[in-house]
Amino acid sequence: MSKFEIIKHIHYGKCNDVFISRDSKGNKYAVKRFYKSELEKTKCYTNRQGKLVRKDWLEDFKRSLEIQLMVDDDSCIRCHAVFGIDLSKEVPVIEDEIELVFDFAECGSLMDLESFDVPIVEFPKKVVKCIAKDVLQALHYLSTINVAHRDVKPNNIFMNKHGRSKLGDFGESDLMTKDGKVRGSKGSYYYLAPEVFELNNDEKDGSAIDMWALGVTLWILYFRRFPFSPNNSMYESMEEVQNFNFKKEIEVLKRSYEGSGEEWDEDFVDLLGKILENDPNLRIKPKEALNHPSLSDVDYEVARLFCLKNQKSPL
Known part of the structure; x- marks a missing residue:
C-alpha cells in the first residue's frame, strides 16, 4: 500500500x-x-x-x-x-x-437499507432518472461481458461529485453462461425477481434478474416508499413478489398523488412497468430501456448540483 x-x-x-x-x-x-x-x-x-x-x-x-x-x-x-x-x-x-x-464516490451509496429506513436525503425525480440511466448503462455493459451482478440495490449504487452513478460491490456476482443464464438464489431477498423464487433449479436469465432488482430500487427512490412490505420474512416476500401486480399498485399510487402537487411522469412510470414485468421473457432489456423516451431528457447538471449539496466528505 x-x-x-x-x-x-x-x-x-x-x-x-x-x-x-x-x-x-x-x-x-x-x-x-x-x-x-x-x-x-x-x-x-x-x-x-x-x-x-x-x-x-x-x-x-x-x-x-x-x-x-x-x-x-x-x-x-x-x-x-x-x-x-x-x-x-x-x-x-x-x-x-x-x-x-x-x-472513490464522494457522495457514497444511495442509501443504507439495512434497517429499511427511508432515504437519508430525498432524491429529486430528475436525479432518479439520471441514476436510472447510469445503472442501465452498467447493466448493459455487464451483459456484454457475461456478468450478472446479482445484488443490485441502493446500497450498491454510488454517486460521485459529477452526479454520475456507478454500480459497485460485485461480491455476489456470477459469470453467466454463453446464453446469459445463472443458477441459484443470491443477493438481498427483498430485491429478488419472481422467477428466482420458483421451486426448481432451472437456469434463469441473469440480466433479467438484475433488471428486476433495479426496478425495485427505482420504485423506492422515485416514490419514496416500498413496493413490498419491508418487514416480511423471506417466505412472505416470496408470495408478495410472485403476486405483484404493477398496474394495480400504480393505480393506488396515482390516486395518492392527486391533489398533492407532486410530479407524476407517465413516461417514467411506463418504463418502470416494463422493468417490473413479472415474466422475465417479456421484461425489458437494458439496451432497450436506455432508448426509452423517459430517459431522453436526462439532465446530469441537476444531479451534479444535488451531489454538491449532499456530498458526504469535504476531502
Whole structure:
C-alpha cells in the first residue's frame, strides 16, 4: 500500500473496513480492507446434526475478485489494485489483511437499507432518472461481458461529485453462461425477481434478474416508499413478489398523488412497468430501456448540483 496514503476511515464492518486513500498525484480512492480471520468465520455454520461445518471462503472471494477485476467501464466501480492476495499462484498467497483499491464516490451509496429506513436525503425525480440511466448503462455493459451482478440495490449504487452513478460491490456476482443464464438464489431477498423464487433449479436469465432488482430500487427512490412490505420474512416476500401486480399498485399510487402537487411522469412510470414485468421473457432489456423516451431528457447538471449539496466528505 506504499503507493496509497490512508487519509480517513469511513466505514467499520465485521469483515472489512473502508478508508479514503490518496495516491502520489493526489487522486482519491476507496480502500476496502478485508480481514482473513473474519472471512473464515463467515463461512462457518452449524448443520442439522449440530456439527460445525467449515466452507471454503476463498473460492467465493476469488470468484468475486476475478469478476471485479474484469469490470472496466465508467458506469461501474472499478478495482485498481489488490494487496495481500496473489491469485497467480496455484495455491494463492494470502496475508492476514487483504486490501482492494476502488474508485472513490464522494457522495457514497444511495442509501443504507439495512434497517429499511427511508432515504437519508430525498432524491429529486430528475436525479432518479439520471441514476436510472447510469445503472442501465452498467447493466448493459455487464451483459456484454457475461456478468450478472446479482445484488443490485441502493446500497450498491454510488454517486460521485459529477452526479454520475456507478454500480459497485460485485461480491455476489456470477459469470453467466454463453446464453446469459445463472443458477441459484443470491443477493438481498427483498430485491429478488419472481422467477428466482420458483421451486426448481432451472437456469434463469441473469440480466433479467438484475433488471428486476433495479426496478425495485427505482420504485423506492422515485416514490419514496416500498413496493413490498419491508418487514416480511423471506417466505412472505416470496408470495408478495410472485403476486405483484404493477398496474394495480400504480393505480393506488396515482390516486395518492392527486391533489398533492407532486410530479407524476407517465413516461417514467411506463418504463418502470416494463422493468417490473413479472415474466422475465417479456421484461425489458437494458439496451432497450436506455432508448426509452423517459430517459431522453436526462439532465446530469441537476444531479451534479444535488451531489454538491449532499456530498458526504469535504476531502
